[in-house]
Amino acid sequence: MLGHNLYSHAEIATQLAARVARARLDAGWSQAELAERAGITLATYRRFEQTGKISLDRLIRVMSVLGRGADWAAVCAPRPPLSIEDVEATWRVRQRAPRRPAEGPPAVLPRANVGESP
Secondary structure (H helix, E strand, C coil), rough: CCCCCCCHHHHHHHHHHHHHHHHHHHHHCHHHHHHHHHHHCCHHHHHHHHHHCCCCHHHHHHHHHHHCCCHHCCCCCCCCCCCHHHCCCCCCCCCCCCCCCCCCCCCCCCCCCCCCCC
16 A cells, blocks of 8 residues: 555665665675675675665664664654644643542442342
């Protein structure tokens, strides 16, 4: 499901891999050098550049080695308000509902014994 995105998940992953590859080339590193610096196998890094598939932990390592660790701050960051209603909504502090006061012990109904008539 694409939702509001113009790209599929696979397209986003391959675009990210291409950007990381560009940053690697800008740093003047081979795939093997970046993989070694990030502490991942060369095969894992090559697969990432080709397919966009990589674990989050390994992607964070690669980004950190490239000096892009701070870029994670933008991922899922709060969006800027688009209207005055959005701004006003940030003023409201969501609170939990107050607890209901206890109304005494729960009523206990007598149990009827089996075989007895009332």
